[in-house]
Amino acid sequence: MQHSNQGVIAHRFGPPPEVLQVESLAPAELERGAAAVRMIASPINPSDLIPVSGAYPSRTTLPFIPGFEGVGTVETVHSDNDPALLGQRVLPIGAAGGWQSVKPCSLVWCIPVPDDISDTDAATAYINPLTAIRMIDLHASSPGIHTAVVNAAGSAIARTLGHLLTQRGIRTIGLMRHPRNEEAGSCWAHVIDTSIGSWREELHAFTGTGSLDLAFDCVGGGEGIDLAQSLSRGGTFVHYGLLSGQPLSPKLRQDRPDLNIHYFRLREWVHSAKRAQLVSAFTQVFNLVREGVIRTRIQEELPLGDIAEGLALSLSQGSQGKVLLRP
């Protein structure tokens, strides 16, 4: 069966507001083993915009339709395949393409969504929650961790990290450049404003004679280095994003050979995990959504045609919540 389709698409790499446009797309032809998923909602995440900018040209094929996460309903499955998922809500993961009305997706990458999970929670249940859960499992499980610090603390992922760390009895410090949102502050024992030049001293004074054991950095550049340098001897530094656009100085390893430095990429884990591991990780996410631990805030819901407004909002006020595209 063929499906009419509209999508947000880039024909060349460049700044997302300049190169992304809305188009009618050729109807998706279903390959064997694939489903056509009619998208209900797909958020704008920083990680959607990185490939559009041309950061990974070797693994990004043009034309490119962004949207790594989202929720939709299985509308058709290839005639050679089991129709069990027909009509079900799923998360079509594994590749970009959520910013279109009908996303073709291999059935093995379609994760069923329980009925009691809302469309909004489902649409944002993948990238940030799974990254936070994996990083916490990997790096916050040992008993000697008392205090952790997280930068870009108003971001969706940082707030989930804050809640998960607090759940484990770890004291949390959030670094924010615009600490204006009360809700964002609620998962932090202490919030430090990085727009004030003395934030490093404030962090030092707050930890006092206690240790600063663990840091999560998605800013990179000078702020990332300063954060790593603030860790106690033998601390753990987890780098997972580059919001500043500046890489971490390679000198960090020479300057602080005592630190355990880790890089986390969700993509690597997802593409090496077995389906059962993925389904189990999503069960954990859905349970945390039910418990209220994972709460992704939505600042605006827009049709695909308003992508320019959506990009402007998510780039200028990310701390206010996600922009959800409704294809």
Ligand SMILES: NC(=O)c1ccc[n+]([C@@H]2O[C@H](COP(=O)([O-])OP(=O)(O)OC[C@H]3O[C@@H](n4cnc5c(N)ncnc54)[C@H](OP(=O)(O)O)[C@@H]3O)[C@@H](O)[C@H]2O)c1
């Ligand atoms: N490694 C992985 O596998 C993985 C997976 C998921 C996410 N990530 C990364 O995690 C990061 C956060 O993603 P998200 O979806 O949670 O973000 P988000 O909800 O869209 O929020 C972005 C936040 O970052 C802040 N910010 C932006 N640029 C900044 C800068 N230069 N310095 C300090 N703060 C800055 C914004 O604060 P303002 O309000 O002050 O603008 C906002 O609070 C991104 O870098 C993303 O690529 C990585």
